[in-house]
Amino acid sequence: MRFLPLVFKNVLRKKTRTLLTMGSIVLPLLVICLMGTFLRALDRPDPAATRGMFRIVTRHKVGLGSLIPVTYAEKIRQLDGARAVTKFVWFGGRYRDQSSKNFFPRFAVEPETFLQVFDDAKIVRGSAEEWLSDRAGCVVGANLVKRYGWAVGDKIVLVGDIYPIKVELTVRGVFDVPDGTASALFFHRKYLEEALPAFAGTTGTIWTKCRDAASATALIDVIDRLFENSSYPTKTESEKAFQMGFVSMLGNVKLLLTAIGAVIVGVVVLIAANTMAMTARERVTEIAVLRTLGFQRSTILGMVLGESLVIALLAGGLGLALFAAVEPGLQRGLLSTPMGAFAASMRLFPEVLAVGFAVAVGVGLVAGVVPAARSAQRSIVDGLRQIA
Amino acid sequence: MAEPFIRVENVVKKYFRDTQALTVLDGLNLDVTGGDFVALMGPSGSGKTTLLNLIAGIDRPTTGKITVGGVNVSAMSESQLAKWRSNNIGFIFQLYNLVPVLTAYENVELPLLLQPLSRAQRKKQVELSLSVVDLADRKSHYPRQLSGGQEQRVAIARAIATDPKLLVADEPTGDLDAKSGEEILVLMERLNAEFGKTIVMVTHDPRAAARAHRLVHLDKGVLKEDITAATGKISVGVAAAAAAAVSK
Numbered sequence: 001m002r003f004l005p006l007v008f009k010n011v012l013r014k015k016t017r018t019l020l021t022m023g024s025i026v027l028p029l030l031v032i033c034l035m036g037t038f039l040r041a042l043d044r045p046d047p048a049a050t051r052g053m054f055r056i057v058t059r060h061k062v063g064l065g066s067l068i069p070v071t072y073a074e075k076i077r078q079l080d081g082a083r084a085v086t087k088f089v090w091f092g093g094r095y096r097d098q099s100s101k102n103f104f105p106r107f108a109v110e111p112e113t114f115l116q117v118f119d120d121a122k123i124v125r126g127s128a129e130e131w132l133s134d135r136a137g138c139v140v141g142a143n144l145v146k147r148y149g150w151a152v153g154d155k156i157v158l159v160g161d162i163y164p165i166k167v168e169l170t171v172r173g174v175f176d177v178p179d180g181t182a183s184a185l186f187f188h189r190k191y192l193e194e195a196l197p198a199f200a201g202t203t204g205t206i207w208t209k210c211r212d213a214a215s216a217t218a219l220i221d222v223i224d225r226l227f228e229n230s231s232y233p234t235k236t237e238s239e240k241a242f243q244m245g246f247v248s249m250l251g252n253v254k255l256l257l258t259a260i261g262a263v264i265v266g267v268v269v270l271i272a273a274n275t276m277a278m279t280a281r282e283r284v285t286e287i288a289v290l291r292t293l294g295f296q297r298s299t300i301l302g303m304v305l306g307e308s309l310v311i312a313l314l315a316g317g318l319g320l321a322l323f324a325a326v327e328p329g330l331q332r333g334l335l336s337t338p339m340g341a342f343a344a345s346m347r348l349f350p351e352v353l354a355v356g357f358a359v360a361v362g363v364g365l366v367a368g369v370v371p372a373a374r375s376a377q378r379s380i381v382d383g384l385r386q387i388a
Numbered sequence: 389m390a391e392p393f394i395r396v397e398n399v400v401k402k403y404f405r406d407t408q409a410l411t412v413l414d415g416l417n418l419d420v421t422g423g424d425f426v427a428l429m430g431p432s433g434s435g436k437t438t439l440l441n442l443i444a445g446i447d448r449p450t451t452g453k454i455t456v457g458g459v460n461v462s463a464m465s466e467s468q469l470a471k472w473r474s475n476n477i478g479f480i481f482q483l484y485n486l487v488p489v490l491t492a493y494e495n496v497e498l499p500l501l502l503q504p505l506s507r508a509q510r511k512k513q514v515e516l517s518l519s520v521v522d523l524a525d526r527k528s529h530y531p532r533q534l535s536g537g538q539e540q541r542v543a544i545a546r547a548i549a550t551d552p553k554l555l556v557a558d559e560p561t562g563d564l565d566a567k568s569g570e571e572i573l574v575l576m577e578r579l580n581a582e583f584g585k586t587i588v589m590v591t592h593d594p595r596a597a598a599r600a601h602r603l604v605h606l607d608k609g610v611l612k613e614d615i616t617a618a619t620g621k622i623s624v625g626v627a628a629a630a631a632a633a634v635s636k
Binding site for chain 1: 441444446447466467470471472473474475479481485487488489490494498499501502546
């Protein structure tokens with residue numbers, strides 16, 4: 001402990017270099033924490049299930065591009081454990097232009113059953129009655145209202161891309177959900193059916209609100225078995241699994257993020273190790289003098305390693321503090337995007353912070369061990385000779 | 389006859405470069421009595437610094453034996469040597485070798501950190517050492533804020549902080565102007581005369597050697613001349629003549 005002040009003095013010897021080294025640890029650490037948070041959010045238990053939503057989603061077994069008969073909804077409604085059933089059709093289309101900044105989910109739904117299945121959604125402006133009574137009416141998520149400044153009574157025009165029609169809608173309500181992910185627009189399914197009668201008998205997905213968690217688990221198998229020998233076999237899964245399916249479309253996201261994280265850690269170790277080696281090289285004579293005075297090899301090893309560790313710990317602390325400061329803002333930003341459902345699961349996970357801190361400590365140890373060992377092993381005479 | 393404080397017996401030191409062996413010291417014998425002030429002179433490559441390093445226990449002889457204060461230094465392990473150095477040897481380097489991020493006080497305190505002393509005890513020792521070299525008022529100065537002579541005095545304070553019996557100095561005035569060099573030599577004389585320190589000093593400078601009681605000349609790893617002053621001090625003329633004779 002009595003050598004700790006000397007370690008700190010050496011850390012501050014070249015402040016710019018120390019700050020740059022810390023920066024080279026802090027920034028990747030932020031990325032690692034972010035990726036760790038994403039990975040952890042992917043693994044989180046179904047938040048809807050834990051809030052007692054017990055929703056499951058049925059779609060065509062082939063994929064979301066294939067439709068299933070609307071008659072399936074009635075058959076599912078009659079199953080034991082099904083409390084309410086509603087049908088979703090992905091409308092897609094363009095709002096204003098085709099840029100990604102104006103992208104948000106747009107669905108044609110049955111308003112009556114929609115409100116039964118999504119009974120956690122609350123109409124915070126306008127009313128359900130106004131929406132139900134206006135076939136050209138729609139409800140929009142609170143996040144979209146924040147983004148576009150819409151008000152009840154405003155007109156919204158969507159130009160179809162899958163369906164060759166233009167829908168002109170009136171905002172009749174604004175809804176919000178407890179996890180803050182209300183970022184979609186819902187309008188009457190009948191509007192679509194009247195404009196395109198050919199689609200009247202089909203739907204994209206069927207959402208079922210189950211009586212309880214056990215019913216939800218059981219119904220997943222029951223529904224798929226019910227339709228397995230039909231022309232339209234189904235795949236049923238929990239709401240969370242369905243949402244995560246979109247993420248998995250990107251490929252093996254976990255493997256990708258883990259691989260990127262490993263590469264980043266490797267690069268940081270190399271940068272920090274190079275800095276520590278440079279620092280130790282510059283002090284060859286000084287270290288030789290310390291050993292001349294009687295400092296043991298182990299003390300020199302500890303001091304050089306301690307220096308690397310102190311830099312890594314300071315950078316780790318700073319990195320985690322920065323991440324804790326930016327994470328809520330990042331989550332807020334993602335909530336109003338198509339990744340909203342995923343963002344709702346984001347938290348400051350203690351295990352992610354612990355891993356981040358462990359990475360910082362690991363970087364300090366690995367980066368410092370070779371220069372420290374070399375400094376301790378170099379002969380005093382060789383070290384003193386470098387004076388000239 | 390009393391046992392010498394330093395005894396160098398048949399010491400051979402070879403350095404190896406690949407398969408080539410370079411003999412730096414070749415069967416050297418030397419005795420130094422306690423409280424003596426010895427100047428080691430000789431041309432570059434004569435083995436002066438190597439001999440100093442061996443006596444101070446920072447290098448080991450290839451063969452032969454070195455005893456300091458009754459302790460066989462050449463038989464000690466690396467760790468034992470480090471501990472022995474911290475208790476028994478004070479080093480004075482040509483380029484002072486102070487730690488630039490530490491103040492004069494902290495530099496002098498460095499060797500004391502290895503001793504089982506409390507902070508108060510260390511403070512007392514540091515202040516005493518700095519007062520001996522007349523730099524008590526500069527204790528909070530960093531090396532860059534001191535002149536070369538002052539830096540060397542801080543280095544001497546560091547060397548005497550643990551109160552070692554033996555001081556080894558490698559060209560202590562080699563990087564100083566004449567006035568500062570003179571001050572350092574006076575200080576070393578004082579450490580020898582008043583505090584009883586045994587001093588072994590490597591030097592090229594006849595004026596520095598003239599402060600010693602004994603002049604040892606090395607050439608090509610062997611002892612060429614060993615002059616002990618009859619009057620207590622080597623004269624500058626004798627030192628210069630000896631240096632010239634060896635360099636011929």
